[in-house]
Amino acid sequence: MNRTMLNTKTALTPSLIVIVGFLTVCPVFMLVFGSFSEGLGAFGSFTLEKYIRSYTDPAFAGIIINTVIFTIGSAFVATVLALFLAYLNTRTNIPFKFLFRIISIIPMMIPHILFSVSWVLLLNPSNGMINLFLREILSLQGSPFNIYTLPGMILVEGLLDMPIAYLILAPAMAAFDVSFEESSKVCGASNLRTLTKVTLPVLRPAILASFILVIVRSLASFAVPSIIGMPGRIYVLATHIYQIIATGFAADYGMAAAVGMSALAASITLIYLYRYLTSESEKYVTISSRGYRPSLIDLKKAKYPLFGIVGILSFVLIVLPVVVLFYTSLVPYSMVPGAKAFSMMSWKNWVEVLRDPISLLSLKNSVFLGIVGASLGVILSIFVSYVIVKVRTRASGVLESLSFLSFSFPGIVVGVGFMWFFVQTPLYATIWSLLIGYIATYLPYGIRPLSSAFVQIHSHLEESSRVCGGGTLYTLRRIIIPLLIPGVVSGWILMATMFVRELTLSVVLSRPGTEVLAVQIFHFAEDGLWGKLSALGIMMIFISTTLVVIASLIGAKLTKVENG
Amino acid sequence: MKKFMILLLIVFMAPYAYSADQALAEKAKAEGKVSFYANITAIQPIMQEFTKNKGVKGEYTRISTSKFLATVLTEHQAGKLLADVLQAPLPIMEFLKNKGVLASYQSPSAAGYPDWTKKDDKIQIFGIEYVALIYNKELVKPEDVPKRYEDLIDPKWLGKIVMANPSSHATTISWLIGLKENVFTSEETWMKFVKGLAANKPMFVRSFGPTPAPVESGEKLIAISMPKYIITKAPAPLDWARVEQPLLGTPRGIAVTAAAKHPNAAKLFVDYWLSRDAMQMLADKVGEYVLRPGVYPPIDGMDKAKVLPIRSLSDDEIRSWGGEFKKIFDMP
Numbered sequence: 019m020n021r022t023m024l025n026t027k028t029a030l031t032p033s034l035i036v037i038v039g040f041l042t043v044c045p046v047f048m049l050v051f052g053s054f055s056e057g058l059g060a061f062g063s064f065t066l067e068k069y070i071r072s073y074t075d076p077a078f079a080g081i082i083i084n085t086v087i088f089t090i091g092s093a094f095v096a097t098v099l100a101l102f103l104a105y106l107n108t109r110t111n112i113p114f115k116f117l118f119r120i121i122s123i124i125p126m127m128i129p130h131i132l133f134s135v136s137w138v139l140l141l142n143p144s145n146g147m148i149n150l151f152l153r154e155i156l157s158l159q160g161s162p163f164n165i166y167t168l169p170g171m172i173l174v175e176g177l178l179d180m181p182i183a184y185l186i187l188a189p190a191m192a193a194f195d196v197s198f199e200e201s202s203k204v205c206g207a208s209n210l211r212t213l214t215k216v217t218l219p220v221l222r223p224a225i226l227a228s229f230i231l232v233i234v235r236s237l238a239s240f241a242v243p244s245i246i247g248m249p250g251r252i253y254v255l256a257t258h259i260y261q262i263i264a265t266g267f268a269a270d271y272g273m274a275a276a277v278g279m280s281a282l283a284a285s286i287t288l289i290y291l292y293r294y295l296t297s298e299s300e301k302y303v304t305i306s307s308r309g310y311r312p313s314l315i316d317l318k319k320a321k322y323p324l325f326g327i328v329g330i331l332s333f334v335l336i337v338l339p340v341v342v343l344f345y346t347s348l349v350p351y352s353m354v355p356g357a358k359a360f361s362m363m364s365w366k367n368w369v370e371v372l373r374d375p376i377s378l379l380s381l382k383n384s385v386f387l388g389i390v391g392a393s394l395g396v397i398l399s400i401f402v403s404y405v406i407v408k409v410r411t412r413a414s415g416v417l418e419s420l421s422f423l424s425f426s427f428p429g430i431v432v433g434v435g436f437m438w439f440f441v442q443t444p445l446y447a448t449i450w451s452l453l454i455g456y457i458a459t460y461l462p463y464g465i466r467p468l469s470s471a472f473v474q475i476h477s478h479l480e481e482s483s484r485v486c487g488g489g490t491l492y493t494l495r496r497i498i499i500p501l502l503i504p505g506v507v508s509g510w511i512l513m514a515t516m517f518v519r520e521l522t523l524s525v526v527l528s529r530p531g532t533e534v535l536a537v538q539i540f541h542f543a544e545d546g547l548w549g550k551l552s553a554l555g556i557m558m559i560f561i562s563t564t565l566v567v568i569a570s571l572i573g574a575k576l577t578k579v580e581n582g
Numbered sequence: 583m584k585k586f587m588i589l590l591l592i593v594f595m596a597p598y599a600y601s602a603d604q605a606l607a608e609k610a611k612a613e614g615k616v617s618f619y620a621n622i623t624a625i626q627p628i629m630q631e632f633t634k635n636k637g638v639k640g641e642y643t644r645i646s647t648s649k650f651l652a653t654v655l656t657e658h659q660a661g662k663l664l665a666d667v668l669q670a671p672l673p674i675m676e677f678l679k680n681k682g683v684l685a686s687y688q689s690p691s692a693a694g695y696p697d698w699t700k701k702d703d704k705i706q707i708f709g710i711e712y713v714a715l716i717y718n719k720e721l722v723k724p725e726d727v728p729k730r731y732e733d734l735i736d737p738k739w740l741g742k743i744v745m746a747n748p749s750s751h752a753t754t755i756s757w758l759i760g761l762k763e764n765v766f767t768s769e770e771t772w773m774k775f776v777k778g779l780a781a782n783k784p785m786f787v788r789s790f791g792p793t794p795a796p797v798e799s800g801e802k803l804i805a806i807s808m809p810k811y812i813i814t815k816a817p818a819p820l821d822w823a824r825v826e827q828p829l830l831g832t833p834r835g836i837a838v839t840a841a842a843k844h845p846n847a848a849k850l851f852v853d854y855w856l857s858r859d860a861m862q863m864l865a866d867k868v869g870e871y872v873l874r875p876g877v878y879p880p881i882d883g884m885d886k887a888k889v890l891p892i893r894s895l896s897d898d899e900i901r902s903w904g905g906e907f908k909k910i911f912d913m914p
Contacts, residue, residue, distance in 0.1 A: 061659075144741070144801045245792075248747065249785045251913055260788070264648050265750040265904050266897030267673045271652055351818035352799035362817075376626075434652055441660040526649060529664070530617070530641045541644055544791040545623045545814060 031405050031413045035420065038402060041458035042423040045435030046282070049427070052272035052438065053279065068273040072262070077253075082280075085237065085254040088171055093232040095176025097225060100183030103328065105213075108191040110315045112325055117332055119570065122184035124336045126515040127562035128343070129539055130178055130241035132555050135548070136342035137174050138245065141165035145354060166250030175242045177335055179235055182463070183228035185512050189504035190224035190470045209315055222295075224470040230292050231466050234285045238428045240522065255281055256428045263430065271434045278431045285426030286419050293415060340559070347552035367549035376533050377554060381561070384518050384535040387453055388565055392464075392514035395457040399464025399509055400502070406465065407472035408480075424459045429522025432459060437526050447529040455523045456516075463512035471505030472498075500576070507573035514569070515562045535561075603690075606853075607636065609846035615639035616847035619654065620669035621647050622870075623814060628863050632854050638847045647752075650674055658683050663841050666848035667855075671753070673894040675705045675835040685840040687849055691856035698891070699873050705835040708856055709864070709872045712831035712889050713757045715823040716807040718797050728823045731761060732771075734804070735778025743784035744796045745806040749908035751789055753832055754806065755900050758907065760830040760892035780911040794820060812881050813869030822881065828888035831871065 053069065055062030072078070100122070107118035125133065140148045141163045149161035156162075164170065202212040218225070236242075243257040253261070259277050263269040317324060345355065348363040371377050406418045424432045436455045445451040475498060483493040499506075521536035528537050535558050542551035610616075616638055618629070629640040643665070645653050650670050657663040658681070668678065678684055679702070686703040699707035715728055728734055734743070746754040758776060766772035785802060787793060793807040798818040809822045809829075836855055838848040854860055861874040869879045871889055878885040895903075 139799070142801055144796075145799065244788050248788055251786065261747075261750045264788070265752065266900040267647070267671065267752055268651050268677055268897050269648050351815055352795040354799055374626075434649075434656075437653065437656055441656050441662055446660075446662060447664060525646065526653070530643055544646065544789070546791050546794050546811060547814070548795060 030401065031409055031411065031417065034402055034405055035413060035417050037398070038417060038420045038461065041454065042420055042425075042461070044439045045432060045455075045458070046423050046427065048438035049271075049275035049278065049431060049435040052435075053276040055272055057272075062272075068270070068276040069279075072273055072277045078258075081253050081255060081258045084168065084252055087168055088175065088243070088254050089233045089236045091168070091172035092175040092179055092236040093229045095172060096179040096183045096232045097187075097228050099176070099180050099331070100187050100228060101218075101225065103180075103331070104184055104188040104191045105217075106324060106328065108188060109217075110317050110324075112317060112321060112328070114325070117328065121328070121332045121335055122181050122188070123511060123515070123566050124181075124340070124559070125178050126181040126512070127519065127559045127566075128339055129519050129521075129536065129555050129558065130239070131245065131539070131543055132343055132552065133178055133339050134174055134241050134245040136339045136346075137170075138165055139342055139352075140338065141170065147354070150354075164250075165246055166252075168252055170250070171242050171246050171252065171254075174246060175236050175239060176232075178239075178242065179232045180335075182231055182235060182466075182512065185508040186228040186231065186467050186470050187221070187224050189467055189508050190221055190474060192504055223473050226292050226295055227466050227470050230288045231462060233288060234422065234426050234462070237281050237284065238426065240429055256430075259428050259431060271431060274428075274431045275435070278428050281428055282423070282426050285422055289419050289422055290415075293418065340556075343552045343555055343559075346548050347556060348549075350549065352548055367553045371550050371553045371557070377538050379531075380533040380535045380538045381557065383449060383452075383532060384558070385561055387449070387456060387520075387534065388514040388518040388561070391453050391456045391517045392510045392565075394453075395461065395464045395513045396468075396506055396510045398457065399461065399468050400499070400506070402461070403465050403468035403472050403505075404498070407469050418465075421461045421465050425462045433523045433526035436523055440527065447527075447532070449532045451527050452524060452532060452534065455527055456520055457513075459523060460513055460516050460520075463516055464509040467508035467512065468502060468505045471502050475501050503573050503576050507569050510569050511566050514565045518562050518565070519558060606846055606850055610636065610638050610844070610850040613638070613844040613847040615641055616666045616844050616851045617641045617643065617664050618667045618669070618851065619643050619645055619650070619665040621645055621650060622669065623810075623868050625864070625868065627867055628855070628860050631859070631863070632851060636850060636854065638850060640851060647671065647674070651677060654678060654683060655681065658841070661841070663839055664843075665839055666842040666844045667836065667838055667851050669834065669836045669855075671711065672705070672707060672833040672835045672891075673752075673897075675837060676894055679704050679837070683839055683841075684837040685842065685845070687838045687852060689849070689852045689856050691853045694875050695856070695873055696875075699833075705837045706852070706856065707833045707835045707873065707891075708861070709834045709870050710831040710889050710891055711753065711834055712809060712829050712871045713753070713806065714809045714829050715804055715825065716794060716797060716809065716811060716820050717804040717823060718800060718819055719821040720819040721800055722803050727821075728804075728825060730825055731765065731827060732775055732778075735775055735782065737782070739782045739804065741783055741785075742803040743779070743782055743805070744787060744793050744802040745784045746789050746793060747786040747913075748911055749904045749913055752895075752900050753790065755903050755907065756832055756892045756895050757806070757830055759895060759899075759903060760890075763893070764830060764890055765827045776907070776910055784911075786911075786913075794818065809871075809881050809884065810869030810879065813867075813879060822883075824883050824887070828890045830890050830892050833891040 051061060054064055056065045103118055103122060106112045107115055140146050143149060143161040143164040146161065146163065146165065149163055152158065152162050202216045207215065237255060240256045240260065243254045244260065247254060247257055255277070259274045262274045262277065263271065347367050349359050350362055350366070353359045402417060402421060405414045424435070427435070440446045440451045445454065479497050480493050483497045488496065519536050520534070521540055524534045524537045525540055528534050535554065539551050539554055542554065618640060620642070621644055625642060629642050632638070632640040647670070651674055654663065654665065654668065668675070684704040688700065688703055689706060692700055692706050715734065717727060726738070748754050748758060762769065762772040766775065785796065790808055793805040794811040794815055796802040797805045797820065798815065812820045812822065836852055838845065838852060842848045856874070858874060858877065861872045861877045864870045865872050865877050865879040869881060871879060
């Protein structure tokens with residue numbers, strides 16, 4: 019290894035730590051200050067009272083138990099579903115593969131409030147449509163399902179977070195060195211045995227990454243806990259924090275931050291655990307310099323039954339919520355479908371939204387933030403993941419934890435952290451504060467898929483390039499980036515769709531002129547205007563879909579060029 | 583003779599008053615715009631009318647009640663308060679007044695308002711965020727509609743009520759306390775009501791916003807909610823129970839900020855906001871209960887209703903009652 023090589027590498031880590039640190043540490047620092055300050059602002063005289071008060075609350079233990087069940091349950095549902103879909107899609111000859119990409123991404127684009135509300139309309143115990151239907155055909159007295167329970171919350175959160183898991187697992191699965199599986203089969207193992215003994219263990223880093231990311235995400239999630247948990251009187255950390263903020267008129271965000279610190283501690287522990295579990299990263303390298311082309315497994319008789327399962331999943335994940343959404347956008351108020359509802363349908367909500375100048379401005383701003391934000395975010399993520407996976411010093415561990423800092427804080431709190439920070443800068447109340455806030459908070463969406471892609475690239479490839487005289491940038495550009503394209507596309511999609519529907523930061527940071535879609539949707543929700551909300555929600559899904567299609571096409575084209 | 587003197591005085595002073603108005607309008611125009619922070623539905627028509635009539639751009643920033651204080655105080659402390667005019671529930675306005683955020687201004691438009699709405703020279707109260715029992719008029723028979731608040735504890739409402747969470751939602755907590763202090767004759771009868779309500783196992787949502795939807799769809803039959811939804815959610819089958827007792831609500835106040843970048847435009851805006859035109863729009867389009875005499879929301883029977891303001895509860899009081907209600911309503 020030559021000297022300039024070493025220098026660029028050593029300079030890369032600290033400069034990234036500075037950039038990522040600046041992005042994520044500032045708001046969190048403000049929150050730390052706030053949690054130790056008397057009064058309501060970020061700066062006040064020192065006190066421990068907020069910590070004492072929040073952690074001696076007798077209800078706190080129960081909330082932690084609910085939170086653990088909720089987050090692990092959601093991570094389990096999301097990862098298992100994603101694994102199933104990614105495996106069928108990348109490794110088997112299942113028909114209609116295009117469906118998979120759609121299923122895996124649609125839930126990313128549906129505002130979580132709406133997705134939760136559609137499930138309440140389907141499964142609430144009083145007049146949920148599925149319950150009414152089952153009561154009718156099975157002549158039951160009570161309702162068979164109640165959405166307002168922990169399993170109900172886990173189901174909906176798991177479905178919502180499934181795309182995160184899928185977009186991490188699918189690239190890893192696609193980049194899989196098939197010779198492992200071939201060796202297994204040569205030794206006489208069945209497909210199933212190969213799957214459990216070879217494929218899944220090799221994918222361990224990606225599976226863990228997805229599991230951990232979903233846990234961290236569901237820890238910060240608010241839509242499901244508030245729409246499904248609160249009516250069922252089930253409280254998790256995010257709703258507990260909301261209670262602290264909402265009780266009384268003078269919301270104490272410092273105390274909320276004090277509670278949020280436990281979420282932060284949990285996330286950082288998980289990240290270190292993840293690093294520890296995947297510390298022998300060499301074990302998982304699957305693309306070396308040999309030719310790589312994942313082979314397809316013939317599903318034979320299982321083909322159509324398996325496809326049936328996928329069909330049901332896509333129905334539940336896409337058709338149902340989108341139909342409910344579309345239906346809601348056409349009726350004048352929340353009503354159970356029937357002759358009356360159909361007679362009252364009109365485009366009124368659509369017309370009103372399209373005539374509303376603020377809704378139109380918010381469409382424009384969100385598209386800008388989606389495209390520009392995701393592009394900048396992915397570029398930063400490539401560098402950060404490279405350092406995290408390939409440099410693997412103590413400093414790169416620091417970098418990895420930093421990237422998770424604002425992500426792992428419950429959203430309502432981190433938004434205020436950013437406000438406390440940005441108000442000290444000239445960026446306050448500009449669209450750039452939203453852009454920076456988004457990238458800082460959702461950096462893991464770029465880093466996760468990219469690191470699981472990096473993990474699979476053997477250092478032999480880089481070394482060969484260097485032996486042939488290629489510098490770091492050259493190696494990065496010619497060898498690594500092409501192999502990373504599936505990860506880049508996944509990261510871009512995760513970020514862009516997230517930014518288009520981002521609510522928690524936006525609701526604190528957006529101002530006249532910088533309105534964004536989700537805030538407009540949130541205001542419709544606060545006023546209970548579900549029709550307008552659904553109309554704007556569908557426009558949002560349309561925008562995200564367009565972005566995803568463009569990204570996927572570009573990705574497909576680039577991969578083809580590099581392979582050919 | 584006395585009348586004549588007054589008349590003479592009015593005729594004599596009118597040009598001065600007019601020119602004072604004129605001067606304010608001119609200065610406001612020179613400032614160009616006014617920034618207004620509030621959390622109130624669908625007031626774009628008022629902002630547009632103001633912009634059109636006064637030639638000053640009205641810019642509305644909507645900030646949720648739970649973030650209102652945090653946002654305004656953060657900006658104020660950093661010397662970057664962007665708002666010229668603030669509007670919020672009275673307890674928040676009083677908190678801001680104590681922090682020195684508000685300026686003194688007594689609007690000439692407030693002349694016809696009741697005396698209790700201008701207790702100090704900074705905050706002008708203009709409306710009451712009124713709460714009522716809102717029911718589904720297609721699913722609840724007329725004879726079943728509550729005639730008194732106490733009727734809500736009848737076991738026939740078991741599992742059929744939706745309300746904002748009484749352990750945390752400040753307005754609902756204040757409303758329950760308002761009932762104790764203004765409506766019920768004794769603490770015992772009130773407590774019986776609260777416990778009876780709890781025994782009917784209401785479904786809790788986080789604020790008033792999500793209360794009407796379950797009633798519209800028939801998931802629940804009755805809500806402790808706001809009559810303004812009858813207007814904003816029309817043609818939903820919602821109606822309000824015309825109880826014999828008064829309706830209660832939190833007063834809403836408006837004020838100019840001390841650090842306003844557009845102080846004259848701010849005054850002009852408050853004048854306009856309190857005028858009959860703007861208040862009529864607020865009542866008609868949003869269904870708000872306003873305190874300008876003679877202006878009522880177009881909700882059947884609301885012009886005859888007695889609507890009382892709830893006193894401002896301190897946050898400590900709200901938290902401690904929230905804790906009590908948590909126990910009574912048996913929440914984990």
